[in-house]
Amino acid sequence: MPKLYSQIDSGNCYKPRLLMAKLGMPFEHVAISSVDGSTRKPDFLARNPNGKVPLLEFDDGRLLAESNAILLHLAEGTRFIPSDPYERALMYQWLFFEQYSHEPYIAVRRALMVYPERAREATPERLAATLEGGNKALLVMETQLQKTPYFAGGSFSIADIALYAYTHTANHGGFDLSAYPSVAKWLGRVAADEGHVPVDWLPEGAQ
Numbered sequence: 001m002p003k004l005y006s007q008i009d010s011g012n013c014y015k016p017r018l019l020m021a022k023l024g025m026p027f028e029h030v031a032i033s034s035v036d037g038s039t040r041k042p043d044f045l046a047r048n049p050n051g052k053v054p055l056l057e058f059d060d061g062r063l064l065a066e067s068n069a070i071l072l073h074l075a076e077g078t079r080f081i082p083s084d085p086y087e088r089a090l091m092y093q094w095l096f097f098e099q100y101s102h103e104p105y106i107a108v109r110r111a112l113m114v115y116p117e118r119a120r121e122a123t124p125e126r127l128a129a130t131l132e133g134g135n136k137a138l139l140v141m142e143t144q145l146q147k148t149p150y151f152a153g154g155s156f157s158i159a160d161i162a163l164y165a166y167t168h169t170a171n172h173g174g175f176d177l178s179a180y181p182s183v184a185k186w187l188g189r190v191a192a193d194e195g196h197v198p199v200d201w202l203p204e205g206a207q
């Protein structure tokens with residue numbers, strides 16, 4: 001059974017947990033946290049020198065880091081990757097957007113506001129910059145979702161999983177989603193998709 005090293009309250013780690021739940025794929029959950037320092041311990045760094053979760057370890061010892069790479073690998077050949085080449089390219093577009101234009105603002109602002117350990121970094125300048133960047137990302141999403149129900153077009157893909165992970169808790173970072181009605185409706189569609197589990201879901205018996 002594959003092992004997923006993940007932090008329970010991390011959106012990046014929620015992405016593979018949500019996909020694996022939807023796929024009915026069993027996995028062992030190994031709790032690792034940037035807050036308690038376990039991402040910086042030598043045994044974890046030996047597996048991922050970048051010191052970040054999520055990290056997937058297969059039975060044969062092969063390792064895979066980066067949440068969106070894990071999604072792409074696990075979703076191969078499933079309904080979560082469009083078969084149409086253009087729609088597949090759109091899915092990649094939104095996966096890259098999520099990492100460069102969304103997560104660094106929306107996830108980071110939430111972390112600055114939620115974790116007491118990060119409070120020192122929460123300067124007025126940083127809070128203002130992440131608010132501006134996050135609202136810009138939400139507006140880009142709103143514009144797309146006024147045209148199509150999902151990011152890659154007509155059907156749900158891993159781009160929706162990747163963008164759902166931190167958008168559904170954006171209010172924790174002080175973002176007002178009522179200003180983005182199409183995003184709010186899309187959040188409802190994602191949560192209604194078959195096999196959905198909440199962010200704190202873990203396989204039975206895991207902790």
Ligand SMILES: N[C@@H](CCC(=O)N[C@@H](CS)C(=O)NCC(=O)O)C(=O)O
Pocket residue numbers: 007010011012013033034039040051052053054065066067068099
């Ligand atoms: N681009 C990476 C980002 C992963 C990431 O930033 N993970 C955080 C938790 S959300 C982490 O492990 N931080 C540990 C640290 O920086 O010490 C991905 O998408 O997987």
